[in-house]
Amino acid sequence: MTKTFDWIKAHTLLFVSTLIFIFLIAPNAVMLLFSFNQPANKYNFIWNRFSTNAWKNPCASSDMCSSIKLSVTIAIIAMILSTVLGTMVAFAMMRYRFRGRTFLNVLLFLPMAAPEVTMGITLMTFFFNTTGSNSLGFGTIVIAHVMFSLSYVVVTVKARLAGMDPTLEKAAADLYATPIQTFRRVTLPLVMPGILAAALLSFALSIDDYIITVLTAGNEVTFPMYVYASFQHSVPAQIDVIGSTMLLITLAGITFAQVPQIIKTRKA
Amino acid sequence: MTTLTEAPPKASAVLGEPKKKRNLLPYILLAPGVLWLVIFFLIPIFTAVSASVQTGSLDMGFKVTWNWANYSATFSTYNTEIVHSLIYSVACTVICLVLGYPLAYFIAFRGGKWKNLLMALVIAPAFTSFLIRTIAWETILSDHGTVVRIMTDLRITNLMDHLGLITGNHVLNSPFSVVFGMVYNFLPFTVLPLYTSLEKIDPRLHEAGRDLYCSGYRTWRYVTWPLSLPGVIAGTLLTFIPAVGDYINAYMLGSPNTQVIGQVIENEALRDVFGYPIASAMGVILTFGTLAIVLAYVKKAGSEDLL
Numbered sequence: 001m002t003k004t005f006d007w008i009k010a011h012t013l014l015f016v017s018t019l020i021f022i023f024l025i026a027p028n029a030v031m032l033l034f035s036f037n038q039p040a041n042k043y044n045f046i047w048n049r050f051s052t053n054a055w056k057n058p059c060a061s062s063d064m065c066s067s068i069k070l071s072v073t074i075a076i077i078a079m080i081l082s083t084v085l086g087t088m089v090a091f092a093m094m095r096y097r098f099r100g101r102t103f104l105n106v107l108l109f110l111p112m113a114a115p116e117v118t119m120g121i122t123l124m125t126f127f128f129n130t131t132g133s134n135s136l137g138f139g140t141i142v143i144a145h146v147m148f149s150l151s152y153v154v155v156t157v158k159a160r161l162a163g164m165d166p167t168l169e170k171a172a173a174d175l176y177a178t179p180i181q182t183f184r185r186v187t188l189p190l191v192m193p194g195i196l197a198a199a200l201l202s203f204a205l206s207i208d209d210y211i212i213t214v215l216t217a218g219n220e221v222t223f224p225m226y227v228y229a230s231f232q233h234s235v236p237a238q239i240d241v242i243g244s245t246m247l248l249i250t251l252a253g254i255t256f257a258q259v260p261q262i263i264k265t266r267k268a
Numbered sequence: 269m270t271t272l273t274e275a276p277p278k279a280s281a282v283l284g285e286p287k288k289k290r291n292l293l294p295y296i297l298l299a300p301g302v303l304w305l306v307i308f309f310l311i312p313i314f315t316a317v318s319a320s321v322q323t324g325s326l327d328m329g330f331k332v333t334w335n336w337a338n339y340s341a342t343f344s345t346y347n348t349e350i351v352h353s354l355i356y357s358v359a360c361t362v363i364c365l366v367l368g369y370p371l372a373y374f375i376a377f378r379g380g381k382w383k384n385l386l387m388a389l390v391i392a393p394a395f396t397s398f399l400i401r402t403i404a405w406e407t408i409l410s411d412h413g414t415v416v417r418i419m420t421d422l423r424i425t426n427l428m429d430h431l432g433l434i435t436g437n438h439v440l441n442s443p444f445s446v447v448f449g450m451v452y453n454f455l456p457f458t459v460l461p462l463y464t465s466l467e468k469i470d471p472r473l474h475e476a477g478r479d480l481y482c483s484g485y486r487t488w489r490y491v492t493w494p495l496s497l498p499g500v501i502a503g504t505l506l507t508f509i510p511a512v513g514d515y516i517n518a519y520m521l522g523s524p525n526t527q528v529i530g531q532v533i534e535n536e537a538l539r540d541v542f543g544y545p546i547a548s549a550m551g552v553i554l555t556f557g558t559l560a561i562v563l564a565y566v567k568k569a570g571s572e573d574l575l
Contacts, residue, residue, distance in 0.1 A: 013370055013373065013374050013378065014374065014378070016370045016371075016374075017370060017371050017374040017375075020367055020370070020371045020455075021371075021389070023367075023452065023455075024389075024390060024393060024452070024455065024456075025389070025393075026404075026408060027393075027401040027402075027404035027405055027408065027452070028393055028396065028401065028404070030404040030407050030408055031396075031400055031401065031403075031404045034404070034407060045403075045406055045407050045410055046407070046410070046412055085300050085301040085304060086301060088297040088298070088300065088301060089297065089298055089301040089302070091297055092293075092294040092295075092297035092298045093298075095294075096291075096293065096294035096297075097294070098294040098295060098298065104298070104302065107302065107305050107306070107309075107310065108305070110309065110310075110559075111305065111309055112506075112509075113505070113509055113558070113559065113562050114509070114555055114558065114559070115509055115510060115512050115513020115514075115530075115554060115555075115558055116510065116513050116514075117513040117514075117515070117529075117530040117533050117534070117551070117554065118513060118551045118552075118554045118555040118558070119309065119312075121316065121533050121537055121547050121548060121550070121551035122312035122313050122315065122316040122548070122551055122552075122555070123308060123309075123312045124537060124544075125312060125315050125316045125319040125544065125547075125548045125551070126308070126311060126312035126315040126316070128319070128544065129315050129318075129319060130315075143308055144308070146304060146308075147304060147305065147308040147309050150301055150304060150305060151305075154301070204394070204395045208395075208396075208397055208398050208399075210398070210399060210516060211513070211514075211515070211516070211530065211534075214534065214538070215534065215537060215538070223397075224397065224398070224399050227397065227399040227400060227403070228399060228516070228519075231399075231403065231519075231520060235403060239400055239403070240400065242397070242400070243396055243397050243400035243401070246395065246396040246397060247392070247393075247395075247396040250392050250395040250396060251392060254385075254388045254389075254392060257388075
């Protein structure tokens with residue numbers, strides 16, 4: 001009896017963790033499965049029969065595909081802007097002295113500590129009062145996305161800068177490299193993984209955002225807005241095709257990122 | 269993404285003192301980002317405060333009339349939604365901590381060489397669409413689904429009905445399904461900072477606890493738990509903040525009886541021509557309400573290194 005009890009005790013954590021993993025993965029599996037469903041009615045909620053229709057005609061609804069195009073365009077522009085601005089802020093914070101550091105820390109922390117809907121409504125009010133309600137659209141979405149991803153970029157790049165070996169830059173300086181050469185040849189390559197991670201993060205934040213976007217979008221319809229609106233009248237299988245594609249790209253990315261590590265452990 | 273909540277480990281110690289140059293360069297580097305945040309984050313809060321005391325309509329324009337009625341109207345008309353938002357987000361935060369802690373613990377101490385891969389799997393779903401995954405729960409928890417059938421057979425639905433979590437044998441469109449969806453969506457936000465702080469703990473401390481005849485529970489309670497507190501604080505905050513403003517789960521997995529404050533704000537702002545001052549008032553209440561809760565919590569928990 002005590003033996004069984006000990007076994008249970010030893011494996012509880014494993015069991016619980018497995019259950020939570022199943023919980024986390026289940027909707028993704030369902031999404032992948034239902035992208036191959038031929039829904040019986042307008043809502044792709046109940047399994048009917050296997051079909052590759054949705055994968056063959058991902059753009060059956062042209063509205064959906066134009067919304068994806070819009071979302072990707074916005075995400076790319078917002079990613080570039082927030083990565084550039086955020087990296088500059090991170091460098092200034094880690095490498096220089098300046099006045100107002102406390103204010104800056106608070107300013108960077110607040111957007112991460114504010115619920116999305118409040119940032120959305122305040123920004124919408126701001127545009128209403130300054131440029132008028134007709135100004136809402138592509139530009140205002142990009143402005144909003146850069147605003148909420150900036151802090152995450154700063155935090156990510158700062159963490160990378162903090163973990164860097166400062167002696168490398170000193171060595172470059174000792175070897176008569178100019179500050180610009182040191183930056184381009186030594187600092188930048190070392191910080192690059194941090195900058196790339198930050199860029200990916202801001203892209204992911206932007207492409208998936210609904211709440212702030214809907215409040216600043218005017219008449220534009222991004223992909224999350226399309227999905228949210230479609231929930232009221234029809235959920236085509238194509239939505240799951242897009243979700244599955246995003247999932248597969250992410251998984252491929254993870255696998256790709258693991259490769260160097262696997263090779264390293266093999267060698268060691 | 270793993271770097272997200274990592275506090276820079278004592279920057280000054282690693283880099284030496286920041287260079288003592290006083291020049292313009294840092295200000296030039298800071299200016300665009302800081303201006304962006306000031307103009308598009310900070311100033312709008314003040315605009316919203318002013319807008320929240322305006323009256324008017326989209327066509328006629330809005331004027332500041334010091335119409336404080338927008339605030340009292342918010343509290344009297346939407347008190348149910350405010351209460352819902354608070355209860356759901358607190359419940360979600362607590363459940364996320366209860367589920368997230370063992371998972372983060374498992375990955376940090378038993379994950380071995382699979383650590384990074386397991387963490388990637390926890391975060392990966394966050395990179396695919398939030399809305400589509402929430403729709404998937406609609407399928408899993410639907411009345412026709414296997415999950416609900418098993419729950420009905422085991423009389424779990426019965427028990428939950430008695431507790432007022434669901435109605436009858438329908439799991440969907442209930443407070444339960446709303447919180448369930450929120451837990452699913454925000455769990456990675458809890459696990460990530462928890463993992464970061466647990467992973468830093470030297471496993472030899474556990475051995476030391478055992479050598480000193482500490483039970484497993486006591487080792488956890490007096491060694492691991494205090495050391496993981498920064499992660500607990502960061503994780504609960506990162507979960508509570510988005511949860512309190514979230515209304516996607518309430519909309520997709522709930523019913524008109526589970527409306528939350530975010531939904532009302534969106535409706536007032538987008539679908540009602542007279543609604544936008546009220547929406548601003550609610551935005552202001554939510555902004556400062558959340559900020560007050562967060563500051564009180566951080567102060568009580570006594571942690572400054574959240575960034």
